[in-house]
Each structure stands twice: as structure tokens, then as C-alpha cells.
Amino acid sequence: MTARQTRKRCQAFVNTLELPRPFSVDALVCELSARRGRxxxxxxxxxxxxxxxxxxxxxxxxxxxxxxxxxxxxxxxxHIILHEIGHILWNHSITDQETHSALSTLFPNLSPDMVGRLLARTNYTTEQEQEAELMASLIHATAKKLVRPLSTGVCGEIEAALGIRR
Ligand SMILES: [Zn+2]
Incomplete structure (x- = not known):
């Protein structure tokens, strides 16, 4: 998949997210938790x-x-939170030894078994990393547009009146 296609795919995904307004990362986390039931x-x-x-x-x-x-x-x-949310939304999954040892360091009280059961992800493919990074940037950019004040131009007014203004 080309970088351009990946970007298109991510933007399309972000467009379906219906980002909370006013936007905040906290509000997005809350919204996604409710929507996913997790x-x-x-x-x-x-x-x-x-x-x-x-x-x-x-x-x-x-x-x-x-x-x-x-x-x-x-x-x-x-940005990190949005990046990780990108991984969650795309359901990227990879586990490996390095991740396991990182988890053991972070959570020394966890049994190795438990660590093994946790699906932690630090090593992704390049494409997965690109996707997560793009999701973070695109969510940020899209959220910024949401808070931009409406233009005073005629077009803006008509769009606003019709309720089609994003
Ligand atoms: Zn990542």
C-alpha cells in the first residue's frame, strides 16, 4: 500500500469517528470507551x-x-495518546519478547504468565506505525477544523443555515 493510500484510508477512518465537540483528548477517550463498550x-x-x-x-x-x-x-x-488510539482503532496486534520484558519492568508484580496474556504492543510493522502516527495527526488536524470559527462569508452562512457546515 502506498503512503498516499494509507493516508486516504486513515482520513476516511477519522471522518467516521464523529469527534467530540468541543474536542479534547479526554472527551475522545470517553466517547470511544462508551462506543466500544470497553x-x-x-x-x-x-x-x-x-x-x-x-x-x-x-x-x-x-x-x-x-x-x-x-x-x-x-x-x-x-499526541502519544492519539497515536496509541490509532493502534487501538486499527486493531494492530503484535506481541514479542521485547514487549514482554518491557511489561515485566513496568509491572514487576505481574506473573510472567499474566504478562504473556497481556497483549502489549511496542513493536509494530512500519506500516502500522505509519497508520498510528497518521491517525494521531489527522485526528488532531480534523479536531482543529472543528473549533475554527465559522467564516463570515456568504457560503459559510448558507452552509451553517443548512446545517451542513462541518
Ligand atoms: Zn506506535
């Missing part, structure tokens, strides 16, 4: 000490947990 929980932890990543998605039987690097800006944290 809570998405955000944890801020010093994660890069345990993995090379700034973010980590752990899928358990009952929830999707996103671990975000604590020692970074809020803007970066939100």
Missing part, C-alpha cells in the same frame, strides 16, 4: 525507562490501557 484508561508513568517507546497500549480482557510517558509536555502526551 474502557480506555490512561496512565501516566515514567515509561521510557522500561521501553524505548513513549507510549504503550496494553489490551486486557476488560479494558484498553494506554501508558504515557510522564516526563514530557502535555502536548506530547496527547
Amino acid at each position: 474502557p480506555i484508561r490512561i496512565h501516566t508513568v515514567p515509561i521510557s525507562a522500561a521501553t524505548n517507546a513513549c507510549g504503550l497500549w496494553v489490551s486486557t480482557d476488560v479494558s484498553d490501557d494506554i501508558y504515557v510517558e510522564k516526563k514530557t509536555t502535555q502536548f506530547h502526551q496527547e
Whole structure:
């Protein structure tokens, strides 16, 4: 799949999301949790000490947990969360040894068995990474358009009156 096709696919996906207005990452997390019937929980932890990543998605039987690097800006944290949400939405799944050892470091009290059962994802294919990264940027860009004030042009007014203005 070309980069252009991937982008198109991701934008189409983002367009179906009906992002909350006013947009916030918290509101999106809340909305997606409700829609999926599975809570998405955000944890801020010093994660890069345990993995090379700034973010980590752990899928358990009952929830999707996103671990975000604590020692970074809020803007970066939100980007990481959106990136991990990208992985969740595309249902990317890969587990491997490295992930297991990262999890054991993060959650030393978990039994190796439990760690094995957790579907954590830090090593994705390049394409999956691109998709997640695109989802993060596109959600951000689309959300920005939502809060942009309506133009005062005639077109804007007509669109607004017809309720077709996005
Ligand atoms: Zn990723």
C-alpha cells in the first residue's frame, strides 16, 4: 500500500469517528470507551525507562490501557495518546519478547504468565506505525477544523443555515 493510500484510508477512518465537540483528548477517550463498550484508561508513568517507546497500549480482557510517558509536555502526551488510539482503532496486534520484558519492568508484580496474556504492543510493522502516527495527526488536524470559527462569508452562512457546515 502506498503512503498516499494509507493516508486516504486513515482520513476516511477519522471522518467516521464523529469527534467530540468541543474536542479534547479526554472527551475522545470517553466517547470511544462508551462506543466500544470497553474502557480506555490512561496512565501516566515514567515509561521510557522500561521501553524505548513513549507510549504503550496494553489490551486486557476488560479494558484498553494506554501508558504515557510522564516526563514530557502535555502536548506530547496527547499526541502519544492519539497515536496509541490509532493502534487501538486499527486493531494492530503484535506481541514479542521485547514487549514482554518491557511489561515485566513496568509491572514487576505481574506473573510472567499474566504478562504473556497481556497483549502489549511496542513493536509494530512500519506500516502500522505509519497508520498510528497518521491517525494521531489527522485526528488532531480534523479536531482543529472543528473549533475554527465559522467564516463570515456568504457560503459559510448558507452552509451553517443548512446545517451542513462541518
Ligand atoms: Zn506506535
